[in-house]
Amino acid sequence: MGKKTIVPIGPYHPLLEEPEFFKLYCDGETVVDMEWETGYNHRGIEKICESKTFEQVFFVVERICGICSTSHPFAYANAVESIGGVQIPVRAKLIRSIVGELERIHSHLLWVGLAGHFLGYNTVFMWAWKYREPVLDMFEIITGNRNNYAMFTIGGVRRDIDETKATELLKVLDDVKKKTDLLVGAVMDDPVIHARLKGVGTLTAKDIHDFGAVGPTARASGVDIDVRRDDPYAAYDMVNWKVITTPEGDVFAKAKVRLLEMYESISIIKQCLTLLQKETPGDIKAKVKEIPEGIGIGHAEAPRGEVFHFVKSDGGNSPVRHKIRAPSYNCITTFRRSCIGGTISDAAIATAAVDPCYCCTERMVQVYDYHSGKHMMNAAELIKFSQQKTEELRKKL
Amino acid sequence: MNIEQYIIDIKDKFPDITNVEVINTKRLMVYIPQSLLPKITDYWFNELQYRYVIVTAMDSKDGYELIYHYSDDSSGWIMSLNVLLPHDTPEVESMTSIVYGIEWIEREIMDILGIKFLNHPKPERFLLPESWPEGDYPYRRKIRKEDR
Numbered sequence: 001m002g003k004k005t006i007v008p009i010g011p012y013h014p015l016l017e018e019p020e021f022f023k024l025y026c027d028g029e030t031v032v033d034m035e036w037e038t039g040y041n042h043r044g045i046e047k048i049c050e051s052k053t054f055e056q057v058f059f060v061v062e063r064i065c066g067i068c069s070t071s072h073p074f075a076y077a078n079a080v081e082s083i084g085g086v087q088i089p090v091r092a093k094l095i096r097s098i099v100g101e102l103e104r105i106h107s108h109l110l111w112v113g114l115a116g117h118f119l120g121y122n123t124v125f126m127w128a129w130k131y132r133e134p135v136l137d138m139f140e141i142i143t144g145n146r147n148n149y150a151m152f153t154i155g156g157v158r159r160d161i162d163e164t165k166a167t168e169l170l171k172v173l174d175d176v177k178k179k180t181d182l183l184v185g186a187v188m189d190d191p192v193i194h195a196r197l198k199g200v201g202t203l204t205a206k207d208i209h210d211f212g213a214v215g216p217t218a219r220a221s222g223v224d225i226d227v228r229r230d231d232p233y234a235a236y237d238m239v240n241w242k243v244i245t246t247p248e249g250d251v252f253a254k255a256k257v258r259l260l261e262m263y264e265s266i267s268i269i270k271q272c273l274t275l276l277q278k279e280t281p282g283d284i285k286a287k288v289k290e291i292p293e294g295i296g297i298g299h300a301e302a303p304r305g306e307v308f309h310f311v312k313s314d315g316g317n318s319p320v321r322h323k324i325r326a327p328s329y330n331c332i333t334t335f336r337r338s339c340i341g342g343t344i345s346d347a348a349i350a351t352a353a354v355d356p357c358y359c360c361t362e363r364m365v366q367v368y369d370y371h372s373g374k375h376m377m378n379a380a381e382l383i384k385f386s387q388q389k390t391e392e393l394r395k396k397l
Numbered sequence: 398m399n400i401e402q403y404i405i406d407i408k409d410k411f412p413d414i415t416n417v418e419v420i421n422t423k424r425l426m427v428y429i430p431q432s433l434l435p436k437i438t439d440y441w442f443n444e445l446q447y448r449y450v451i452v453t454a455m456d457s458k459d460g461y462e463l464i465y466h467y468s469d470d471s472s473g474w475i476m477s478l479n480v481l482l483p484h485d486t487p488e489v490e491s492m493t494s495i496v497y498g499i500e501w502i503e504r505e506i507m508d509i510l511g512i513k514f515l516n517h518p519k520p521e522r523f524l525l526p527e528s529w530p531e532g533d534y535p536y537r538r539k540i541r542k543e544d545r
Binding site: 038039042044046047082083209210211212213214225227230231232294295296297299306308310312320321323325329330333 | 420421422423424426446448449450451453454455464466468470471472473474475477496497498500501502522523524525526535536
């Protein structure tokens, strides 16, 4: 192999929303190897949870990540409730699913926006984030917050969705669907987006299995997994929906899976709201006296894939051990396969394709000269590079 | 597969295993000696194509417990392998040669509990900063001398 150049990206830069550090080893334009460094965001949440009561842990895990602030409590609730054998009321199940799916829509819209930005399509970025607003408004109607909803508790939820709220939500949902149609059309029909995303950052089903990748990353490579269907929790077995998969494995496939999943989420929320309207108003929380000794393993399908929580209880009022695995932890490692062999300008979008969440996993990307160790490029420049490529493509077409 | 089939399958393939426990609905825990770990990992991951999920490590009374979680997505079962390592020699073979994705979590466990993974390709710091004192493992339960 000839001379290699290291392109470091990260860890702290005003353009990166979170600290992350990747080292891209490049031979000319081609990425030949990749390394990552982590720990810039480590807050010791697993340890903090051991000092909180079972009830308080909800508020801690909610703050692992601002985007997945329902997924972590969801998995944790599944884990703790399985230790105690708690059966939650139907109303609570429906409300949990509604909040979970709303989160998926807003997270996917956020990703579409960011992906657009990385490609130099700032219009897509502006649109996606604008259309995300009504979804956040729906959260505000249900929970009182746009983020960190504090909805979950052991045995159910903390706030009910009454008839007036349900009607209002259904109205907003129709609006969201119209906007989604517009956005999906704009992204799927654009020839430049096709040229930039197709055949880039391809992952095969074997890569997915090797790294244990989950969520849209796995489903875009034809791996048909979804916790909501495979191990149903909350109200997912009470409604009709399908798992979106596509076999290509490139970035375009991942975008397609996410965009089409939004329609499924909208349909799930609609069905849940209709079921909720049919239910007679009643309990939203089962009475739970204590959590007995035992082990609880809970998982939930977050927008990025499976969130996994392991809780061990000794019969006291706080967990003895609480292990948390966010989906990005397994998905980020796939960069090794998706970026290698591609060009540097494609690395930005290939890494962004798994929708890495660094507060969940925590980490960064920079470009160094392999021999002198000199710093060559940072993330902002890398993204600029990617945007230039789109610009050139656009001119050609 | 149902519970009985899972248990029969494991006991049939690995007659040394005696302790198989259903801890909850769709959750199975298999207690194994350290020597069986590579074989059973290979069987689950490569032959049965179970999905690698994560490894939980904890400091318990009798030793360090390593719990390797795998998932059988065709049925939604989460299958866990429980390996107990003695407190005085916490060493175990690294599973990176079988499961690529396991590299990060093994490094994390090295950081937080000081468990040594033999033949790990990159036994370096993962979560803790370089300046963190050598031999100080935050998830160990032992009370530090200066805290007494």
